[in-house]
Amino acid sequence: xxxxxxxxxxxxxxxxxxxxxxxxxxxxxxxxxxxxxxxxxxxxxxxxxxxxxxxxxxxxxxxxxxxxxxxxxxxxxxxxxxxxxxxxxxxxxxxxxxxxxxxxxxxxxxxxxxxxxxxxxxxxxxxxxxxxxxxxxxxxxxxxxxxxxxxxxxxxxxxxxxxxxxxxxxxxxxxxxxxxxxxxxxxxxxxxxxxxxxxxxxxxxxxxxxxxxxxxxxxxxxxxxxxxxxxxxxxxxxxxxxxxxxxxxxxxxxxxxxxxxxxxxxxxxxxxxxxxxxxxxxxxxxxxxxxxxxxxxxxxxxxxxxxxxxxxxxxxxxxxxxxxxxxxxxxxxxxxxxxxxxxxxxxxxxxxxxxxxxxxxxxxxxxxxxxxxxxxxxxxxxxxxxxxxxxxxxxxxxxxxxxxxxxxxxxxxxxxxxxxxxxxxxxxxxxxxxxxxxxxxxxxxxxxxxxxxxxxxxxxxxxxxxxxxxxxxxxxxxxxxxxxxxxxxxxxxxxxxxxxxxxxxxxxxxxxxxxxxxxxxxxxxxxxxxxxxxxxxxxxxxxxxxxxxxxxxxxxxxxxxxxxxxxxxxxxxxxxxxxxxxxxxxxxxxxxxxxxxxxx
Numbered sequence: 229x230x231x232x233x234x235x236x237x238x239x240x241x242x243x244x245x246x247x248x249x250x251x252x253x254x255x256x257x258x259x260x261x262x263x264x265x266x267x268x269x270x271x272x273x274x275x276x277x278x279x280x281x282x283x284x285x286x287x288x289x290x291x292x293x294x295x296x297x298x299x300x301x302x303x304x305x306x307x308x309x310x311x312x313x314x315x316x317x318x319x320x321x322x323x324x325x326x327x328x329x330x331x332x333x334x335x336x337x338x339x340x341x342x343x344x345x346x347x348x349x350x351x352x353x354x355x356x357x358x359x360x361x362x363x364x365x366x367x368x369x370x371x372x373x374x375x376x377x378x379x380x381x382x383x384x385x386x387x388x389x390x391x392x393x394x395x396x397x398x399x400x401x402x403x404x405x406x407x408x409x410x411x412x413x414x415x416x417x418x419x420x421x422x423x424x425x426x427x428x429x430x431x432x433x434x435x436x437x438x439x440x441x442x443x444x445x446x447x448x449x450x451x452x453x454x455x456x457x458x459x460x461x462x463x464x465x466x467x468x469x470x471x472x473x474x475x476x477x478x479x480x481x482x483x484x485x486x487x488x489x490x491x492x493x494x495x496x497x498x499x500x501x502x503x504x505x506x507x508x509x510x511x512x513x514x515x516x517x518x519x520x521x522x523x524x525x526x527x528x529x530x531x532x533x534x535x536x537x538x539x540x541x542x543x544x545x546x547x548x549x550x551x552x553x554x555x556x557x558x559x560x561x562x563x564x565x566x567x568x569x570x571x572x573x574x575x576x577x578x579x580x581x582x583x584x585x586x587x588x589x590x591x592x593x594x595x596x597x598x599x600x601x602x603x604x605x606x607x608x609x610x611x612x613x614x615x616x617x618x619x620x621x622x623x624x625x626x627x628x629x630x631x632x633x634x635x636x637x638x639x640x641x642x643x644x645x646x647x648x649x650x651x652x653x654x655x656x657x658x659x660x661x662x663x664x665x666x667x668x669x670x671x672x673x674x675x676x677x678x679x680x681x682x683x684x685x686x687x688x689x690x691x692x693x694x695x696x697x698x699x700x701x702x703x704x705x706x707x708x709x710x711x712x713x714x715x716x717x718x719x720x721x722x723x724x725x726x727x728x729x730x731x732x733x734x735x736x737x738x739x740x741x742x743x744x745x746x747x748x749x750x751x752x753x754x755x756x757x758x759x760x761x762x763x764x765x766x767x768x769x770x771x772x773x774x775x776x777x778x779x780x781x782x783x784x785x786x787x788x789x790x791x792x793x794x795x796x797x798x799x800x801x802x803x804x805x806x807x808x809x810x811x812x813x814x815x816x817x818x819x820x821x822x823x824x825x826x827x828x
Contacts, residue, residue, distance in 0.1 A: 255269075255280060255284070255285055255286040255288075256284065256285060257285040257286055257287060257288065258286055258288060262288050262434055264438070265288060265434040265435070265437055265438045267441070268437040268438040268440075268441035268442075269286060269288070269434065269437045269438075271437075271441055272437045272440065272441060273286075276303075276308070277300060277303040277304060277440070278300065278433065278436070278437055286433065287433060288432060288433050288434035288437075289432050289433070289434065290432060290433050291364040291365070291430045291431065291432060291433075292364070292365045292430075292431045292432065292433060292435075292436045293361065293362050293363060293364060293365060294354075294355045294356070294360060294361055294362075294363055294364075294365050294369070295332060295334065295355065295356055295361040295362065296365070296436075297355075297365045297369075297370065297373055297431075297436065298334070298337060298338055298341060298347070298355055298356065298373075299334050299337045300436060300440055301341060301346065301373060301377050301440070302334075302336075302337035302338070302340045302341050303337070304377060304440055304443070304444050305340060305341065305344050305346060305377065306340075307336065307337050307340040311500075312340075314514055314517075315340075315343070315482070315485070315500070315512055315514070316336060316339075316340050316343075317485075318343075318484050318485030318486075318514065318516075319339045319340050319342065319343030319485040320335065320336050320339045320340075320485075321485055322339070322343065322484070322485035322486045323335075323338075323339040323342050323343070323349075323485075324339075326342070326349050326352070327339060327352075329352075330352065330356045330357065330361075331358065332356050332361060338352070338355075338356060343482065343485055343486075344480070344510070345480050345487075346376045346377055347376065364430040364431070365430065365431045365436075366427060366428050366429065366430060366431065367417070367425065367426060367427050367428070367429045367430075367431055367435075368400055368401055368404035368407075368408060368425075368427035368428070369404070370417070370431050370435075370436070370439060371404060371407040371408045371410070371411045371417055372404055372407040374407075374411050374416055374417065374439055374440075374443045375407040375410045375411060377440075377443055378411075378414065378416070378443050378446050378447065379447075379509065380410050380414070382478075383410065384406045384407050384409065384410035385406050387406060387409060387410075390405060390406070390409040391409060391412070391413060392405075392408060392409050392412050392425070393423075394419055394423055394424055394425040395422065395423050395424055396424045396425055396426065396427070397425070399425075399427055399428075400425060400427045401427065404427065408425060408427070411439075411443075414442075414443075414446055415442060416439055416442040416443045416446065417439055447504070448504055448505075449502050449503070449504055449509065450502070450503050450504070451500065451501065451502050451503075452500075452501055453498055453499070453500055453501070454466070454468035454469075454471060454473070454498065454499045454501050455468055455469050455496075455497075455498050456468060456493060456494070456495050456496065456497050456498070456499060457469060457495055458495055458542070458549055458551050459490055459493045459494065459495065459551060459552060460490075460550070461489075461490040461491050461552060464476070464490065466490070466493060466499070466511070473501060473503075473508050474508065475490060475508055475511070476507065476508065478507065478509075479507075479508045479509065479510070479511060480509065480510050480511070481493070481510075481511045482510065482511065482512045482513070483512075483513050483514070483515045483586060484513075484514055484515055484516050484585075484586075489533075491532050491533070491535070491537060491552055491554065492515070492554060492586060493511070493513070493586075494515070494518075494551070494552075494553055494554070494583060494586055494587075495522065495542075495551055496518050496520045496522070496583065497513045497514075497515055497518045497586065498513065498518075499511050499512060499513045500512040500513070515585050515586025515587075516585045516586075518583065518584070518585065518586060519583065519584045519585070520583055521580055521581060521582050521583065521623070522540070522542065522543075522551075522580070522581050522583065523542075523543045523578070523579065523580045523581070523625065523626060523660060524540040524541050524542040524543045524551070524578070524579065524660070525540065525541040525543075525576060525577070525578055525579075525660065526538065526539070526540060526541075526573055526574065526575055526576065526577045526578075526579050526593075527539040527540060527541050527550055527575060528575050529555070529570055529573060535554050535555070536554070536555040536559075536570065537552050537553065537554055537555065538552070538553045538555055538573075538579075538581070538588060538591065539551070539552055539553075540552075540553060540579070540581065543578075543614065543626040543627070543628060543660055553581055553583065553587075553588045554586065554587045554588065555570070555587065555588045555591075556584075556587035556588060556589050558589070559587070559588050559589055559590060559591065560589070560590045560591070561573055561590070561591045561593075562590070562591070562592050562593065563577075563593045563594075563595065564593070564594060564595055564596055570591075573591055573593060577593045577595070577659075578593065578594065578659040578660035578661075579591050579592060579593045580592040580593075580594075594657075594658075594659070595658075595659065596658070597656060597657070597658045597663065598656070598657050598658070599654065599655070599656045599657075600617065600619055600625065600627075600653075600654075600655045600656075600657060601619065601620050601653070601654055601655075602617040602618050602619040602620055602625075602652075602653055602655075603617065603618050603650065603651070603652060603653065604616075604617060604647055604648070604649055604650065604651040604652075604653050604667065604732075605617060605618050605624065605649060606649055607644050607645070607647055608626075609644065609645070609686075612628055612629075613628070613629040613644050614626050614627060614628050614629055615627055615629060615644070615647065615653075615655070615662065615665065617653055617655060627655055627657050627660065627661065627662045628660055628661045628662065629644050629661075629662055629665070630661045630662070632663075633661070633662045633663065633664070633665060634663070634664045634665070635647070635664075635665045635667070636664075636665070636666045636667065637651070637667040637668075637669065638667070638668060638669055638731075642667070645703060645704075646703060646705075647665070647667055648669060648701055648703075648731060648732040648733050648734035649701070649732060649733040650669075650670055650732030650733045651667040651668060651669050651670070651732045652667065652668045652669075652670065653665060653666065653667050653668075654666040669731035669732045669734070670730075670731070670732050671729070671730065671731060672729075672730045673727070673728060673729045673730065674691065674693055674727075674728050674730065675693070675725070675726065675727045675728065676691035676692050676693035676694075676725070676726060676728075677691065677692045677723060677724070677725055677726070678690070678691060678692075678720060678721065678722055678723065678724050678725075678726050678740070679691060679692045679697050679722070680697075680699075680722070681717065681720050681722065682699075683717060683718070686701070687701075687702040687703075687717060688700060688701055688702060689702060689717070689720065689726075689735060689738065691726060691728065699733075700728065700730065700733055700734065700735045701733055701734045701735065702717060702734070702735050703734055705736070706734070706735045706736065706737070706738065707736065707737045707738070708720065708737075708738055709737065709738070709739040709740070710739075710740050710741070711740075711741055720738070720740060721740070721818065722818070724740040724741070725740065725741065726738050726739065726740045727739045727740075747811075747812065747813070747814050747819065748809060748810070748811050749765050749767055749778055749780065749808075749809070749810040749811075749819070749821075750767065750808075750809050750810075751765045751766045751767040751768065751778075751807070751808070752765065752766045752805060752806070752807050752808075753765060753766075753802065753803070753804050753805060753806050753808060754766045754777045754804065755777075755804060756802055756803070756804060758799060758800040758802075761781060761782040761783075761784060761799065762779065762780070762781055762782065763779075763780055763782055763802075763821075764777045764778065764779050764780070765777065765778050765780065765808065765810060778819060779819070780810065780812070780819035780820070780821045781818060781819065781820050781821070782799055782820075782821045782824075783812070783820060783821060783822050785822070786799055786821060786822060786823060786824060787822065787823040787824070788802075788823075788824050788826070789823070789824070789825045789826065790825075790826040791825065791826060791827055792826055792827070792828060794826070796826055799824070802824075802826075806826055806828065807826070807827045807828035808824050808825060808826055808827065809824070809825040809827060810823070810824050810825075811823045811824075811825075
């Protein structure tokens with residue numbers, strides 16, 4: 229009998245959740261009296277949150293068990309989404325022991341609800357305990373689950389009075405009343421006939437589809453990934469490459485399937501961030517997948533919640549940034565290659581940390597001078613000057629450049645601005661600061677079309693070579709030659725062909741020739757900026773028939789001829805949509821119009 233009962237329960241769940249993906253519109257048993265649920269059923273079925281039966285019916289009036297309700301809630305929460313697969317697996321592993329007490333097949337879904345904080349372990353017996361899991365879900369119980377799914381428990385229970393006025397209000401269990409009030413105000417659950425809530429009415433499949441559909445719409449979550457560059461537990465912020473997010477006490481931080489706090493987050497981890505409006509709801513990460521090294525100046529080692537935490541000022545920063553790194557229980561400490569105690573690691577020492585699974589596994593301090601060989605990747609000039617170097621062994625290190633650092637490039641005294649990505653480097657370092665940098669450039673040459681010109685504190689020129697665009701640095705020693713004459717970066721023009729000699733990725737000499745032709749643009753005016761004397765003309769390519777908008781600078785002395793009755797005589801009197809013939813020159817890729825004839 230026990231085996232039969234168990235198989236019957238499993239079969240009921242399988243029939244509920246596993247067969248057919250037909251929409252409500254094609255289920256023969258979705259009748260006109262179910263029209264109020266049809267949109268929700270269509271949506272739930274289309275996304276495999278609810279499914280039909282093998283006989284092709286949906287059975288909208290069938291009941292929902294307590295176990296069924298958890299499976300559906302987990303699917304709404306995203307347990308089956310591919311992007312959540314690793315998180316769901318981590319949650320399943322984390323809550324495996326707690327779920328061993330329960331005889332169910334859908335432990336992955338229940339574990340995911342525990343992971344998300346939608347359920348707590350002490351609530352499990354009320355949903356999936358023996359003699360409970362197959363019980364029909366009542367409407368007042370559905371109100372509780374929906375509130376938890378919507379993250380509204382705190383808001384629901386904080387309300388002093390209730391707005392619901394159902395005639396059977398006194399029949400609603402007192403413990404369920406805050407949740408009934410909440411879902412009623414959110415429009416997720418409504419009353420039934422005669423303004424009754426009917427708290428003990430069994431929830432049907434059509435009801436569940438509709439309620440879950442409405443509840444999901446209230447979530448309105450935005451989800452994005454963030455690569456963490458620094459964490460500040462004191463300021464309750466997490467900084468990424470492009471964003472800084474503020475964490476509140478309501479934010480649920482999850483690492484490797486379990487609840488964590490800001491002290492557990494480390495730079496280098498990628499977090500899945502879920503926000504609603506300005507509030508961060510979830511931060512989810514898999515620290516076990518992260519393994520990297522970082523360097524900087526030790527700011528101290530402290531204890532937090534029984535864990536030792538090393539605070540580091542990252543290499544190359546002077547803006548006061550501090551990062552916290554939890555130390556593993558087996559963390560090793562070395563100074564100049566000799567094993568020491570963590571108490572020997574002092575504030576001000578320059579250290580290299582090896583981080584694995586979110587914890588530091590080794591702290592390496594070098595107080596003696598060390599020489600490194602590699603290739604320059606980039607220079608950092610914001611805040612503290614630094615160079616990023618790819619070492620011959622393949623590791624990437626950042627070394628600070630001090631005021632006393634000696635820099636030589638190609639045998640001549642230079643500064644950090646003279647260094648170029650691709651330079652071969654020999655760097656002598658002490659305590660993370662470069663003592664000497666010897667750079668050798670790699671000479672090369674190329675030819676292409678000027679695609680972009682960047683005039684800034686770090687000027688660059690982009691060339692298109694063989695269909696590929698690449699940027700090259702320009703410095704104070706770069707020579708510009710235009711039409712055989714010495715020129716400046718301001719004399720370069722887009723579209724011009726350029727011959728370039730290079731020292732690594734820095735231009736030594738760039739030689740171009742101006743291209744001057746007399747174009748005739750026949751087309752329709754797309755836009756006009758009369759104050760700046762700029763216009764765009766839609767021109768049809770005779771060969772392809774494609775229309776492109778050509779931007780042109782109009783000379784202040786432009787001659788206007790109007791062959792129509794409008795009698796336009798000035799550029800500022802022109803309007804969009806007019807057909808024109810514009811004549812002028814193309815100088816370094818820029819159209820300069822000297823005469824315009826209006827033809828229509």
